Amino acid sequence: xxQGYVRVLxxxxxxxxxxxxxxxxxxxxxxxxxxxxxxxxxxxxxVVIDGKTYxxxxxxxxxxxxxxxxxxxxxxxxxxxxxxxxxxxALAKEVAKEKKKAGAAVPPDKLQELxxxxxxxxxxxxxxxxxxxxxxxxxATSAYPGRAMAVIPALxxxxxxxxxxxRTLAVSVNTALQKQKDLLxxxxxxxxxxxxxxxxxxxxATRENIKAxxxxxxxxxxxxxxxxxxxxxxSGFMVMELYDTFLGNKVKSIVEPAGEAGLNMDTVTxxxxxxxxxxxxxxxxxxxxxxxxxxQDDKVYLNLGLNTGLKVGDRLKVVQPGKExxxxxxxxxxxxxxxTTQGELKVAEIIGNNAAAATILSGGPFKxxxxxxxx
Amino acid sequence: xxxxxxxxxxxLSLVLVPFMAQAxxxxxxxxxxxxxxxxxxNVDKNLLRFPNIGRxxxxxxxxxxxxxxxxxxxxMNFLMKGPEVFGAKTTGFIxxxxxxxxxxxxxxxxxxxxxxxxxxxxxxxxxxGKYWSMLTEEIPETVNFGACTTAGAPFLRTPQIxxxxxxxxxxxxxxxxxxxxxxxxxxxxxxxxxxxxxSSETPQVNAKIKYSKDLWGKGAYxxxxxxxxxxxxxxxxxxxxxxxxVTAGRTWGQNNYVGVVARQxxxxxxxxxxxxxxxxxxxxxxxxxxxxxxxxLLTQWWVGQGMxxxxxxxxxxxxxxxxxxxxxxxxxxxxxRELQRRWGGFAQLTYYFTNQWFxxxxxxxxxxxxxxxxRDPNAPGGYKFATVNxxxxxxxxxxxxxxxxxxxxxxxxxxxxxxxxxxxDYFQYTTVQSxxxxxxxxxxxxxxxxxxx
Numbered sequence: 001x002x003q004g005y006v007r008v009l010x011x012x013x014x015x016x017x018x019x020x021x022x023x024x025x026x027x028x029x030x031x032x033x034x035x036x037x038x039x040x041x042x043x044x045x046x047v048v049i050d051g052k053t054y055x056x057x058x059x060x061x062x063x064x065x066x067x068x069x070x071x072x073x074x075x076x077x078x079x080x081x082x083x084x085x086x087x088x089x090a091l092a093k094e095v096a097k098e099k100k101k102a103g104a105a106v107p108p109d110k111l112q113e114l115x116x117x118x119x120x121x122x123x124x125x126x127x128x129x130x131x132x133x134x135x136x137x138x139x140a141t142s143a144y145p146g147r148a149m150a151v152i153p154a155l156x157x158x159x160x161x162x163x164x165x166x167r168t169l170a171v172s173v174n175t176a177l178q179k180q181k182d183l184l185x186x187x188x189x190x191x192x193x194x195x196x197x198x199x200x201x202x203x204x205a206t207r208e209n210i211k212a213x214x215x216x217x218x219x220x221x222x223x224x225x226x227x228x229x230x231x232x233x234x235s236g237f238m239v240m241e242l243y244d245t246f247l248g249n250k251v252k253s254i255v256e257p258a259g260e261a262g263l264n265m266d267t268v269t270x271x272x273x274x275x276x277x278x279x280x281x282x283x284x285x286x287x288x289x290x291x292x293x294x295x296q297d298d299k300v301y302l303n304l305g306l307n308t309g310l311k312v313g314d315r316l317k318v319v320q321p322g323k324e325x326x327x328x329x330x331x332x333x334x335x336x337x338x339x340t341t342q343g344e345l346k347v348a349e350i351i352g353n354n355a356a357a358a359t360i361l362s363g364g365p366f367k368x369x370x371x372x373x374x375x
Numbered sequence: 376x377x378x379x380x381x382x383x384x385x386x387l388s389l390v391l392v393p394f395m396a397q398a399x400x401x402x403x404x405x406x407x408x409x410x411x412x413x414x415x416x417n418v419d420k421n422l423l424r425f426p427n428i429g430r431x432x433x434x435x436x437x438x439x440x441x442x443x444x445x446x447x448x449x450x451m452n453f454l455m456k457g458p459e460v461f462g463a464k465t466t467g468f469i470x471x472x473x474x475x476x477x478x479x480x481x482x483x484x485x486x487x488x489x490x491x492x493x494x495x496x497x498x499x500x501x502x503x504g505k506y507w508s509m510l511t512e513e514i515p516e517t518v519n520f521g522a523c524t525t526a527g528a529p530f531l532r533t534p535q536i537x538x539x540x541x542x543x544x545x546x547x548x549x550x551x552x553x554x555x556x557x558x559x560x561x562x563x564x565x566x567x568x569x570x571x572x573x574s575s576e577t578p579q580v581n582a583k584i585k586y587s588k589d590l591w592g593k594g595a596y597x598x599x600x601x602x603x604x605x606x607x608x609x610x611x612x613x614x615x616x617x618x619x620x621v622t623a624g625r626t627w628g629q630n631n632y633v634g635v636v637a638r639q640x641x642x643x644x645x646x647x648x649x650x651x652x653x654x655x656x657x658x659x660x661x662x663x664x665x666x667x668x669x670x671x672l673l674t675q676w677w678v679g680q681g682m683x684x685x686x687x688x689x690x691x692x693x694x695x696x697x698x699x700x701x702x703x704x705x706x707x708x709x710x711x712r713e714l715q716r717r718w719g720g721f722a723q724l725t726y727y728f729t730n731q732w733f734x735x736x737x738x739x740x741x742x743x744x745x746x747x748x749x750r751d752p753n754a755p756g757g758y759k760f761a762t763v764n765x766x767x768x769x770x771x772x773x774x775x776x777x778x779x780x781x782x783x784x785x786x787x788x789x790x791x792x793x794x795x796x797x798x799x800d801y802f803q804y805t806t807v808q809s810x811x812x813x814x815x816x817x818x819x820x821x822x823x824x825x826x827x828x
Contacts, residue, residue, distance in 0.1 A: 065507075065514060072786075074785075080785070082404055
């Protein structure tokens with residue numbers, strides 16, 4: 001090849017590598033460039049300038065014209081919503097009309113909630129539950145919507161001959177939950193491996209077993225499925241139980257009779273598809289938390305990443321879960337004491353979907369499986 | 376009919392629903408645009424389709440006023456934000472319009488404008504599909520659509536594979552391999568149409584580098600504050616032109632064309648290229664999100680050859696023939712083909728009275744250069760140069776002047792009233808009846824209303 005071409009090619013390769021490296025976040029950090037702050041536009045929803053309020057608005061030119069941002073700021077009242085919001089508003093109008101026809105007036109403050117429920121219902125019916133925004137889920141207690149969970153069939157507690165059905169129920173629930181965009185559902189392989197590691201003592205759903213499985217899988221919730229066979233004239237039951245892995249408590253339980261069709265593949269699949277989202281919704285109402293994976297070089301690595309909504313600069317506290325108070329005489333549980341804060345962290349880097357690195361602001365030393373919560 | 380519709384919808388839902396279930400976000404958007412246009416002559420709706428403005432001595436039908444109403448420039452799009460993959464956010468975008476039939480008789484047909492998807496890492500973007508060329512990034516905000524209607528603003532949407540990399544915070548570089556703008560799927564160009572390049576064998580290569588930084592505040596650009604930016608972009612493609620090709624052209628170098636039968640003797644590979652640079656300068660800047668009282672300048676200039684590639688020339692006039700010899704064996708006048716060189720650019724001044732009212736003034740120009748009137752006694756009539764087609768009428772210069780007043784009460788609504796003066800100067804005079812002319816011009820008054828959804 002011509003030496004001139006070789007020289008140009010070499011120059012281009014060096015130039016390309018230099019640009020890629022100059023653009024690489026890790027290299028920039030290593031070279032001592034200051035970390036970029038999150039631009040205020042991405043966090044501020046509303047600002048007041050010269051006495052006028054400006055709000056974040058969708059940019060109608062986004063992608064239609066080149067180099068246009070997705071969001072801009074516009075004077076309040078002039079902002080752009082787009083087709084999706086127009087549809088929701090139209091739906092709200094229709095729902096209000098229908099309710100009026102039925103004689104039930106809709107209070108204005110309830111209207112939005114009704115519309116949300118209607119949209120969710122339609123999306124769920126179409127198998128599009130994943131499009132429902134977690135931030136709009138009623139009762140969500142945290143700014144961080146993302147959760148991780150596992151579905152475990154209680155096989156050792158399932159009567160002989162119904163293990164297959166219970167396994168089908170668990171797989172169906174797992175499949176249905178995977179459509180929820182803000183949920184990470186761990187696969188069967190990891191569940192099996194965790195069960196082998198933890199070796200639950202006694203019943204699967206004891207508080208200790210749930211917490212240990214939660215730590216082993218790095219998840220916030222566990223759904224245990226059960227099948228209760230027909231007896232004494234009943235058609236049998238299908239059961240889903242949701243446990244939070246922070247305290248090991250049962251959060252919700254759904255028991256459904258098999259009905260006339262009896263216990264079969266179709267019945268359990270329908271049950272899973274219909275009710276799995278209720279469990280997911282319930283999990284989102286629980287306190288959000290994560291775990292310390294390991295500590296290295298003054299950095300604390302967490303099992304929380306992009307899918308939780310965590311951002312660089314967020315502050316988290318490391319907590320010791322509260323202790324259960326029981327009546328010594330009756331052994332009845334009276335509840336839990338408040339969590340004890342053991343230190344504070346600041347998120348320094350988001351590592352993909354499921355991990356982040358944080359610097360220690362106070363407290364420590366911390367160890368794997370210490371729990372972290374929003375500050 | 377109803378049955379067919381139901382079956383179509385069912386099939387569509389089978390395809391779309393699983394995809395939508397994967398999507399994190401799915402949006403339908405676009406805008407409805409109503410245009411009312413009065414022109415002093417019969418010109419093309421988009422103004423810059425070569426030959427641009429006909430001569431003022433053209434037959435009478437073209438030389439009278441004309442009023443048109445159209446909603447043809449309405450557009451719709453799908454935006455899909457998919458799941459993350461390899462640590463990148465994924466986005467898909469499809470946009471279509473109704474300009475497939477350009478006869479302007481309300482006989483609109485669907486046409487894909489953009490169909491692309493991209494993967495975005497924090498500082499890197501990989502884009503695949505049909506989208507704006509990186510040479511068409513700066514678009515004047517005229518009521519008449521800004522990119523393909525303004526002289527001096529190269530215009531192209533093209534299927535491409537593009538890699539964009541940001542570095543050191545304020546710099547961006549991008550390279551793209553794109554579809555060469557010539558050639559057909561089904562063989563060579565037809566025998567009678569050898570004006571355009573035939574099936575290039577190499578891709579169009581595009582590259583750019585851009586610097587953008589808030590140095591002294593921001594100026595208004597398409598309704599948002601934008602910092603100072605400087606940008607240089609480059610494009611190249613090699614087009615192949617058939618050899619041993621005989622055409623009825625016209626000699627070039629005298630007024631009132633004379634027909635000539637010319638033969639392009641050899642197959643030729645010609646390099647089309649374009650270099651452009653642009654600047655965005657906030658003149659009276661804002662330091663907030665309030666655009667009221669701001670004045671900004673956007674300007675872009677370029678030089679290149681074979682500019683039909685960028686809608687800055689016609690495929691009839693972006694090449695011409697240069698006499699070489701009389702061939703006694705074939706008894707033909709033999710020519711070689713050369714690419715027409717042009718330069719051009721535009722400047723746009725935008726002033727915002729308030730966030731709702733603003734004024735936009737644009738001047739755009741493209742001009743041919745490096746044209747010789749050299750003579751050759753052995754050439755037909757002694758004229759060394761010839762056009763590649765009897766209909767070709769090489770354009771010396773196009774100039775566009777726009778002045779638009781906009782009112783945008785909310786982001787979803789925009790109204791604009793615009794005056795445009797367009798003038799085309801030709802290289803040669805022609806005489807029609809007793810009238811001689813080497814230019815044509817047009818006055819346009821236009822009202823446009825946009826509803827974004």
